[in-house]
Amino acid sequence: MKANVIRLLVLGFVMMHVSAQVFSQDFNRFNWVSVGQDATLRLQGKLDDASLRASLYRLPASVKDVVRKEVWNLSRNPAGVYLDFYTEADTVAFAYRCEQNINLKHMSAIGISGIDVYAKLKDNRWVWVKTKYITLNNGDVKVVMEGLDVKDLAYYRLYFPLYNTVADFKIGLNRPVDLISLEHKGKPIVVYGTSIAQGASASRAGMSWVALLGRQVEMPVVNLGFSANGRLEKEVVDVIAKQEASLYIIDCLPNLVAFTDEEVRQRLLYTWQTLRKSHPQTPIIFTEHADATINLLNTDSQRAYERVNRNLNRFIAENITGKDAHVHLVTARSIGLDIDDTADGIHPSDRGMKKYTDAYDQVIRKLRIHIIN
Amino acid sequence: MKANVIRLLVLGFVMMHVSAQVFSQDFNRFNWVSVGQDATLRLQGKLDDASLRASLYRLPASVKDVVRKEVWNLSRNPAGVYLDFYTEADTVAFAYRCEQNINLKHMSAIGISGIDVYAKLKDNRWVWVKTKYITLNNGDVKVVMEGLDVKDLAYYRLYFPLYNTVADFKIGLNRPVDLISLEHKGKPIVVYGTSIAQGASASRAGMSWVALLGRQVEMPVVNLGFSANGRLEKEVVDVIAKQEASLYIIDCLPNLVAFTDEEVRQRLLYTWQTLRKSHPQTPIIFTEHADATINLLNTDSQRAYERVNRNLNRFIAENITGKDAHVHLVTARSIGLDIDDTADGIHPSDRGMKKYTDAYDQVIRKLRIHIIN
Incomplete structure (x- = not known):
């Protein structure tokens, strides 16, 4: 594991489409990091292509007009893309926009458009992190994980949605940003x-x-x-x-x-x-x-x-x-x-x-x- | 198992809300039996109460104003209600109306509003019957199972939806109605x-x-x-x-x-x-x-x-x-x-x-x- 410490000037980023619900205050309070805009965030589950390093797409831009349109569109679903990171925050939020209105009768909204977070412990075990969906519409999604006990935590693994295309993906911390992105090296x-x-x-x-x-x-x-x-x-x-x-x-x-x-x-x-x-x-x-x-x-x-x-x-x-x-x-x-x-x-x-x-x-x-x- | 042979005069019942899709012809062609209107259909997974014999509800009418409204409404979801039946038809269709617009982020549409069919074989094994959803909207649902090979079949078990209230439930056969309803006796x-x-x-x-x-x-x-x-x-x-x-x-x-x-x-x-x-x-x-x-x-x-x-x-x-x-x-x-x-x-x-x-x-x-x- 190679750690790339992110040093970002995060100025209490105010979200654009905050709903008027109970959690809007909490979401305003977070300090946010933008996935896809910050090249120090090492997205994984990716082909080794420069155009994909910071992208939630799965095929390189160079093949956009080479593969069939249906394949290209599906390659924009970040199935299998993940981010390994560490933070000492006891509350972590996620906010993103789903670009598609996907209905699959055999799959739940969490399966289609949701994220999923596991935690690797220092003793090498994987445990799971319970998240709470504030919104999970076909548009904006807001998710929070709270009460995090990081004393045995090695790192988190965040999986991106399987069956929707997402944009403006942000990770929020209820403290100054201390996010460390980790990278699993080697041939996949x-x-x-x-x-x-x-x-x-x-x-x-x-x-x-x-x-x-x-x-x-x-x-x-x-x-x-x-x-x-x-x-x-x-x-x-x-x-x-x-x-x-x-x-x-x-x-x-x-x-x-x-x-x-x-x-x-x-x-x-x-x-x-x-x-x-x-x-x-x-x-x-x-x-x-x-x-x-x-x-x-x-x-x-x-x-x-x-x-x-x-x-x-x-x-x-x-x-x-x-x-x-x-x-x-x-x-x-x-x-x-x-x-x-x-x-x-x-x-x-x-x-x-x-x-x-x-x-x-x-x-x-x-x-x-x-x-x- | 006690068999109640249904003798119904079924006049090639024409469905009310047939969609203008490819399957409308097929669905018109079926002969239909109405669940809930035909008392010889022995719904199971039910309390022993006269008001429930032919009903897809789960609590007797007598307690409608006794239990909380939320409980009563949920009792109208036919979770766990099932029908054991036998037919020699090689195509069986199901048509019903979902009364509620239910979205559960942790459950698929098939889980919420779908039916499910198993087959008990003569050698006592359970196998599964693959169904095809023609429509699975929050309104009308149409499902078909085709290519049925009944030579080893003892009976079908049809499970009704877990998380929606359904009405006008009908079972259609691509031949004159030969549906036999079976009943598992004994204290549940x-x-x-x-x-x-x-x-x-x-x-x-x-x-x-x-x-x-x-x-x-x-x-x-x-x-x-x-x-x-x-x-x-x-x-x-x-x-x-x-x-x-x-x-x-x-x-x-x-x-x-x-x-x-x-x-x-x-x-x-x-x-x-x-x-x-x-x-x-x-x-x-x-x-x-x-x-x-x-x-x-x-x-x-x-x-x-x-x-x-x-x-x-x-x-x-x-x-x-x-x-x-x-x-x-x-x-x-x-x-x-x-x-x-x-x-x-x-x-x-x-x-x-x-x-x-x-x-x-x-x-x-x-x-x-x-x-x-």
Whole structure:
């Protein structure tokens, strides 16, 4: 961990859109730091690109007109982006603006637009920090965490929203600003995936499997889950190939069920060949569509899952087996989603998210990928 | 199981508020049965009261002006109400109207206003039925389940919404109506509780711990969880005392943190004495506030939980121990909620719901409460 102490002249910043509610006085009283405007705040869960250092977006500005518009728009949701920081304040507030009016029937407002905060203790345990939402509209959001006992605190980990685009993100302290931003160095795990990787239907940002995995294996993880538009596309694979990684996780199969067998094969092949060109030995995990293991009475969708998984296994047999020892398969069976692990038969609830995490964790521990700071 | 075959003259009922969307034709084509208007449909998860047999409400009409208005309004949410039925149709639709515009930041629309369907197979296993929401507005809801393979089906269990009041509930079949309603006989488990018992923050209606427990121990369960208004009140206890039960579960402590020690003691005492007057030997479970076991950095709320739990334990020591062998305690420790088991530090996600279920199941199995139909 490298500490970058922030020295800011913070002049009791007065918020623009303070509601006339009970908390307006309290919110005026805080001293605020602006995420995205202050380059000393080390946002994490990011690709190594200069344009992203202080940004809550997930793809570099250079690909704005390269990737499909839907992918670009989703890349503006800060899923998996996090900030590690330390402060001695006993009250910390967060204020931001949600730019989108998102309604997902399988996800709560906290899951879609909320933040989530964990605390790492000096004894290395993760505990959770209870927050209170003052407002959680589709517009302004105000959150506070109070009564903080920092004597055993190593640092906080703040997760940004999974499924909304946010602006004007500020962190407020009820004392002069003493915020220290911390940075986890080393090559990250890079995940390219679907809505499941982006975080649907986690109950909160820290419960997406990508966030869970980051805490569980203690490594930086980059979340490139793009909802229904995580389709194993050339343009995104090209971005990923530019990134040095400890591990690439390719988990797009649930979004490929609409494609022909040949199209699925082509996309898998391009991904593997492109990553191998720049990274001959970096481990790559390809993941099966996990919902195939759910017990259902109506099996139409299950047959679609099975077909796409057959495509993946054929690709592995024809191209990987005996040729590339650094490619690994995470099977639907090893994830083991059951009837009570999804919100809607597609998107894992927190129960399913934990199963995804454990399946990846198991492979990662076998690979002995580890970062020592 | 007693089967009540429904013989209805159903004349290809044309729905009133069919949207002009793609599915309007399909929805017109169904033959519909009206829940609540047809007395042969045996709604379950109900108190034994004539006014409730065909109703999606949870408290009898006779107490409308007896309980507080907030309790009455919440009793109109059909949390825990379910219908066991059989049909050979390969497509089943559901249509209903949500009367309330409910926004809970810690719960999804499917959790608040959605239905949920499980299937019991002939080999006694529960599997899940994947549904598709055509609309899930705060007004009309239309849901369909398709591609149903009934060869191993014993019956369906339909759970009604957890947190909204519904009207005009209809079940549609893509063939002449062959709906058979089934009824689980025997004295139910009666649960009096808070938002957690009502079902917050389950991802769907079948994942509330009350619904999970009913499937897991194969018994009828009556859900009298009244959100923030499940406060161990005299008026509700009086209703419960009229109900013959296999077991009473009293799980209101999270809503009693605002009361004085003496007030908590009085409410516990009234509950115990009232139930014992009519049911001297029926098992009663009193449940601790489970969130006390969550690891938090900010411990104010934790101290409130611990105080109310001390009150319960003092009540048990002073009144129960050595005097009433049929009262049992479910401790926070036996539930064992952890940081990743709640959506917001208060309401269990599906992970926490499973822990609640298992803690109750363990006591129930020790008590050897069992219903043979």
